Amino acid sequence: MHLFRLILLAVLCICLFSGMASAYVYLELPQVLEPGLSFKAGVTATNDTPLAAAWKVSYSLQVNHAFYNIQPPDPVLGSDHAIGARSWTVFNGKTIEQGSLTDGLDYTDASTDWFNDGITEAFQYIDLGRPLNMTRMAYTSGDANHAWRVDIAVSLDDKTYTPVPDAQGVDIHQKWGRNEIPLRQSVKGRYIRLRYHNNGEKVPVLRMPVSFSVYDGVSDEKWDIPKVGEVIGSGDFQLKIAANSVSTAPISLNKTLPSGMYLLAVKMESKASRQLILRHVMVLPQPMNSVSPESRFGINASNPEWAPILRRLGVGWVRFENMKWPFVSPEPGKYYFDGTVKPWVVKFDEIYNNYTKEGLSVLPFLFETAGYSSTAPNSVQGERRYFYPPKNDADYAEFTYQVAARYGNTRHPAVDLKTSDAVSGLGYIHNFELWNEPNLNDPGWGPWVSTSTRFLEMFRAGAEGVKRADPTAKVSSAGYAGVQVKTVDELRTYTYSDGKHPIDFVDILNVHYYSGRVAPELATDDLNARQTSNIVVEDEFRNLVEWRNKTKPGMPIWLSETGYDSAGPFGTDEHTQCARLPRVIMLALSAGIDKVFVYREGGSTPSMHAASGLLRNDDTYKPSYLTYATLIRELDGVTGGAIKLPVSNKDMRLYAWKKGSDWILTGWMVEGTSKLNINLGRATVTDAFGYRSQMDLTKGIELSIYPVYIRNIADLRALKDLIR
Numbered sequence: 190m191h192l193f194r195l196i197l198l199a200v201l202c203i204c205l206f207s208g209m210a211s212a213y214v215y216l217e218l219p220q221v222l223e224p225g226l227s228f229k230a231g232v233t234a235t236n237d238t239p240l241a242a243a244w245k246v247s248y249s250l251q252v253n254h255a256f257y258n259i260q261p262p263d264p265v266l267g268s269d270h271a272i273g274a275r276s277w278t279v280f281n282g283k284t285i286e287q288g289s290l291t292d293g294l295d296y297t298d299a300s301t302d303w304f305n306d307g308i309t310e311a312f313q314y315i316d317l318g319r320p321l322n323m324t325r326m327a328y329t330s331g332d333a334n335h336a337w338r339v340d341i342a343v344s345l346d347d348k349t350y351t352p353v354p355d356a357q358g359v360d361i362h363q364k365w366g367r368n369e370i371p372l373r374q375s376v377k378g379r380y381i382r383l384r385y386h387n388n389g390e391k392v393p394v395l396r397m398p399v400s401f402s403v404y405d406g407v408s409d410e411k412w413d414i415p416k417v418g419e420v421i422g423s424g425d426f427q428l429k430i431a432a433n434s435v436s437t438a439p440i441s442l443n444k445t446l447p448s449g450m451y452l453l454a455v456k457m458e459s460k461a462s463r464q465l466i467l468r469h470v471m472v473l474p475q476p477m478n479s480v481s482p483e484s485r486f487g488i489n490a491s492n493p494e495w496a497p498i499l500r501r502l503g504v505g506w507v508r509f510e511n512m513k514w515p516f517v518s519p520e521p522g523k524y525y526f527d528g529t530v531k532p533w534v535v536k537f538d539e540i541y542n543n544y545t546k547e548g549l550s551v552l553p554f555l556f557e558t559a560g561y562s563s564t565a566p567n568s569v570q571g572e573r574r575y576f577y578p579p580k581n582d583a584d585y586a587e588f589t590y591q592v593a594a595r596y597g598n599t600r601h602p603a604v605d606l607k608t609s610d611a612v613s614g615l616g617y618i619h620n621f622e623l624w625n626e627p628n629l630n631d632p633g634w635g636p637w638v639s640t641s642t643r644f645l646e647m648f649r650a651g652a653e654g655v656k657r658a659d660p661t662a663k664v665s666s667a668g669y670a671g672v673q674v675k676t677v678d679e680l681r682t683y684t685y686s687d688g689k690h691p692i693d694f695v696d697i698l699n700v701h702y703y704s705g706r707v708a709p710e711l712a713t714d715d716l717n718a719r720q721t722s723n724i725v726v727e728d729e730f731r732n733l734v735e736w737r738n739k740t741k742p743g744m745p746i747w748l749s750e751t752g753y754d755s756a757g758p759f760g761t762d763e764h765t766q767c768a769r770l771p772r773v774i775m776l777a778l779s780a781g782i783d784k785v786f787v788y789r790e791g792g793s794t795p796s797m798h799a800a801s802g803l804l805r806n807d808d809t810y811k812p813s814y815l816t817y818a819t820l821i822r823e824l825d826g827v828t829g830g831a832i833k834l835p836v837s838n839k840d841m842r843l844y845a846w847k848k849g850s851d852w853i854l855t856g857w858m859v860e861g862t863s864k865l866n867i868n869l870g871r872a873t874v875t876d877a878f879g880y881r882s883q884m885d886l887t888k889g890i891e892l893s894i895y896p897v898y899i900r901n902i903a904d905l906r907a908l909k910d911l912i913r
Contacts, residue, residue, distance in 0.1 A: 192400055193230065205570070213237075214244075214464070216455060221810055222472045225449045228422070230440040232455065235437065236430040244460045247425040248268075248440050252418035253452040254876040255862070255893040256812065258764050263465035266325050275316040278397065280308075290401050291315060293308050296706060296761050298331035300396040307391025314380040320345055321405045322377050326356065328371040328398040330360075335396040336361045337387035340372070343378030350382050350522040361398070375405075378525035412463045414454040419882075442808040448474045449880030450815060471810060473501070474818040474879050477825070480505040482550045482619075483779065486821045487786035487801070489750060493806070495790055500547040502803070502814065503821035507544050508622075508749050508786045511535050514588045515575055521584075524591045524607045541617040542595060552749065552786075554607070554622035554668060555589050555651065556636075563690060564832070565638070578639045582647045586654035588747055593621055597659030621747070622699055623651045624667035628676060629719070645683050645691045658748035665697035668749045671718030672700045672729045674736045681740050692741055694897035700733070701750035701788075702726060702773075705759050709773035710842060710859045714841040716759070717798075726773075730780035734830075745783040752788040755802075755811060757795035766801075767812035768894040771877065772842075775896070787817060812878070816895070819879040823853065823898040831855075834911040841892060843913055846892075852908060857896040864889050867911075870903030 218230035228250060236242045262268040276290040278299040289297040290313055301311050323343070330336065343357035353896045355372050379402070385395045416742025422442035430436040440455075451470040457463065484505020489508040490496075499507060516533045518524050528536035544551050557575035558564075562584040565574040579585050591608070594601050600614035627637035627644040637644055641724060644667075652664045669676050677698060680691040704712030704726060713722045722729065737744055753769050761769075792802030793811070803814040827848045834843035840859040845852055856865055857877075869886040877895035884890070890897065 194846055196571040209457045213467075215455060216453075216466050216468060218453060218468055218470060218473065222470065224472050224475055225445050227444060228440075228442045228451075228470070230453060231437055232428060232437065232440065233437040234428055234430050235435045237433060239432050241432055242430045242459060244428040245425060246438065247414065247423075247458075248455040249414050249423040249454045250421045250440075250442060250470075250875075251416070251452050251454070252361065252421065252880050253450045253878070254880065255322075255895055256450060256454055256469075256764055256767070256878070257415060257417040257467075258469075259777070261465035261467055262407060262410045262412070263404070264407065264462060266379075267407040267410050269402045269404060270317055270321060271315055271401050272316060274499050276401075277314055279312040279314065280395075288399065289399070293400070294762070295329060296756075298399040300332070300335075301394055302909075303394045307310050307393060309389060309391055309394060310384055310386040311395045311397075312385070312464040313383045313397055314347075315383075315401060315403070316347070317379050317381070317403065320377055320379045321403065322375045323372065323403050324375045325372060325402075325404040327367060327402040328361070328370070329367045329400045329402075330361065330365050331399045332396040333361065333363045333395050335392070336364075336385065336398070337392065337395075338362070338385070340384040340386070342382045342384070343376050344380040344382065347376055347380045349378075350380075351378075361799070376631040391769060399737050402716040407463075410463075412456055412458075412465050414456055414465070415452075415467075417452050421446065432762055446472045447880065448472050448815075448819075448878075449876065450812065450878035451879075459902075469671070469812070471812065471815055473810075474503070474815070474822060476501055476823065477503045480548050482506075484550075484825070485553060485775075485784045485827075486817075486825075487552070487749070487784060488784055489789035491789075492791060493543045494814055496543045496547045496549065498804070499790060500514045500549060502818050504549070504787075506550045506552060506784065506786060507546075507552040509540070509551055510789075512555050512592065513539070513575070514555070514559045514585070515557055517592075518559045521563075522607055526595060526608065535823055537596075538615075541615075544616050550620075551618050552620050552622055552665065552747075553592070553618060554625050555592055556625050558585070559588070572846075573638075576636055576638045578637075578643050578647055582650035585647050587625065589621065589654035590658045593655045593658035593662055597655075597662050599659045599661070601613075601658070619661070620663045620665060620697065621655050622665035622668060622697075623648055626701065627667050629670050641679055642683065645679065646685075648691060649685065649689075650907060652854050654681075663696040664694060665699045665747065665749075666691075666695045668699040668701050669722045670701050671715050671731050672702045672726065672748070673720055673722065674719070674729075674732050676700070677733070678736070694742070695744065697788040698733075698737060698741075698746045699749050700746065702729075702748060702777075703751060703753075703759075703788075704769075705754075706761055708859050709769055709776055727776045727780060730777055730782055734781035746781070747784040747786065748777050748782050749784075749786040750788040751777070751785060752798075752801040754795075754798060754800040755793060755813070756800040757797060758797070759797040762798050763811050763813070768877070769855075770813050770814045771896050774817075774820060775831070775844060775855060777826075778827075779833060779846075782831040793826075815878045819875060819877060819898070820896075821854075822879070823875055823900075826847075827853065832912055841865070843911070846906060851900065852902060852905065854899040854902065854908060855896055856890075856892050858894050858901070859892060860890050862891060862893045865892050867907045868904060869899065869907060871901075872899050872903060874899050874902040 213235040215233040272293045274642035278286040279415040286299040341353045342350035344350045454870040455466045476728040487506030488508045526537040567575040596618040753766040754762045755766040791804040793805040831844040831846045866889040875881045875898040
């Protein structure tokens with residue numbers, strides 16, 4: 190596992206004397222570490238002035254249990270005083286929204302409704318809580334395609350507003366990202382009014398920024414190192430820099446670091462300036478001794494180069510995304526699995542062999558219709574043609590047969606195979622999923638462009654093709670978008686001409702669930718599935734399990750897609766992603782879902798589902814990699830569901846899991862923090878990021894949105910009282 194050395198520019202320009210010459214400070218540290226290594230970092234300062242300079246450097250490395258992520262003051266601008274301030278949006282004299290402008294979240298914003306007749310203006314207000322001499326303003330755009338201009342005014346009493354001279358008619362149309370509003374002179378006020386308009390021209394909608402920032406300099410700032418957890422090491426030293434030179438000093442701790450998330454805080458002080466630098470450091474989990482098909486944890490994947498990283502993560506399963514009919518069969522009667530079909534060039538033999546060598550079980554979904562068999566009209570071109578049904582269901586059955594014959598357990602005579610090498614029975618795959626989200630059938634974007642009846646007829650043909658090729662193989666239903674019973678009930682109710690039903694051909698029920706920007710414990714709607722409900726998803730999971738128990742007892746239910754985008758219109762941020770991901774998995778497992786596959790291995794592009802990866806586009810690790818790895822290690826070997834324990838705090842969640850004769854308690858908050866006042870005596874506590882410690886829980890434990898796992902509980906009386 191390679192390390193990324195991250196050179197971080199801590200300060201762009203720090204004035205050291207009246208000549209306004211500058212120095213630059215860098216913090217050099219690893220982004221990730223292997224467990225059991227000593228921590229090493231470095232502070233480098235560049236002094237391009239003709240005078241010597243000196244810094245007092247204080248540092249602290251702490252365990253970061255609850256992922257402290259508050260930004261320190263900017264060394265020049267100071268703190269952003271708008272974060273956490275009261276804000277509201279007014280349209281037509283009515284307050285239509287509160288808080289999005291100042292909640293510190295880059296995925297919340299305000300908007301008017303859409304008016305075909307057009308509108309001319311809307312307002313947002315901020316109450317800073319006290320008068321400030323504002324020296325700088327900035328905003329971060331939301332939907333900048335539907336933002337035009339803004340006038341900014343300030344007030345001391347929320348009655349009389351004075352226009353800010355440098356901030357009238359500011360053009361914000363298609364100004365993406367963060368944008369500064371420099372002020373030539375400071376302005377004093379407690380309240381800020383933002384008037385959005387397009388110079389009197391009517392527009393159909395007005396959309397506002399995701400955030401607004403206000404600064405008043407550094408004179409009133411505090412530069413204390415925050416206290417977030419156990420201190421692993423701390424100290425201070427002098428860093429002297431000669432004129433026009435560079436000086437580096439190491440931060441080295443003679444202590445090995447176990448798996449977990451850590452916060453390095455570095456405080457820099459000179460005669461002219463102070464600053465606080467905070468950086469997260471991840472220590473990867475220890476490799477698991479083994480993974481097996483019994484694992485309840487999987488991931489959606491398409492890049493075989495990441496197979497070792499997935500093995501290190503600890504998943505036992507990979508749901509492979511590219512087992513597509515057009516990728517292997519460019520013309521009738523011919524199949525190629527060696528990557529020669531262009532333009533895709535997917536080397537299936539090599540890919541499945543790589544996953545198998547890592548001990549990972551593979552679930553491919555056999556998807557899309559080859560161009561030569563598609564029923565798409567001539568007016569439909571490109572990839573959309575592949576989402577239409579085949580001309581003959583026997584064509585799809587031939588595709589599933591050829592795939593299962595090659596990669597399943599059964600060998601076949603060459604005359605039955607439509608590959609030039611006539612290879613069969615490789616034994617790489619034992620479970621086959623047929624299609625993906627066929628209940629999303631919009632012709633413009635859906636993965637199935639036809640009726641559900643048409644799909645179920647094709648599904649049976651495909652299932653029979655798999656079983657003909659390998660009678661030992663298991664057939665998974667298509668991964669249905671959504672987990673409501675009504676979504677899958679047609680598997681039970683639809684009747685074929687011979688009296689059989691689709692459920693007769695299903696060995697594994699397969700569903701998907703996404704709660705988007707809503708916390709999984711509170712979510713009732715699934716925007717990905719275009720489903721609305723008044724039932725929280727945890728109860729939907731339980732309803733689905735109950736339906737299974739009545740319809741086909743013993744049939745496994747696999748949640749083969751769930752996850753959270755860390756950016757974009759469907760997402761939040763990396764801090765929220767890594768908190769909610771293990772929670773939604775535990776909600777599913779606790780309800781009786783058998784396996785859960787996270788969507789997906791990599792991706793940070795800010796568009797729907799493209800930011801849901803555990804790795805970023807540059808292959809670096811998101812914090813969610815740690816929280817998923819921790820969940821896997823803590824609940825590995827747990828079978829069945831969990832007992833949801835009664836609590837008085839509506840935001841607290843507690844679940845008791847049985848592993849053999851031992852109990853494991855998991856707990857978290859939907860939002861905020863609170864103390865869990867249960868006397869459990871001494872116990873082993875693992876935080877969400879894998880840091881494990883022995884603790885005395887006689888007086889309880891603090892819970893946050895990041896789950897904790899409690900095992901080896903000395904005093905089970907309080908826990909058993911709750912279970913009863």
